Amino acid sequence: MKNPFEQLDKVLEHSTRLQIMSMLLVHDAIDFNTFKEELKLSDGSLASHMKALERENYVAVTKSFVERKPKTKYKITANGRHAFKKHIDALEAVVRQQRD
Secondary structure, three states: OOOHHHHOOOHHHOHHHHHHHHHHHHOOOEEHHHHHHHHOOOHHHHHHHHHHHHHOOOEEEEEEEEOOEEEEEEEEOHHHHHHHHHHHHHHHHHHHHHHO
């Protein structure tokens, strides 16, 4: 049997990224400022986490202007949904393994 720890997604191991993905799973799209306020992160910290998720194609970004102000929105991708599910399944397997 495979070691469930080896199945964990390194990108999603960070609690902030796990929170971001959890939020995106529930909501259609979330803008940068909403993430910043909900997660209590600085611009730089949030941007860094979003870049990591973008690199893996876990989130898609759209940029627009609303009343001449930039607006950045994020959506979870199909790849992101799959990775999130795999990661959660691996976490559950870790817990099951500890019970056995």
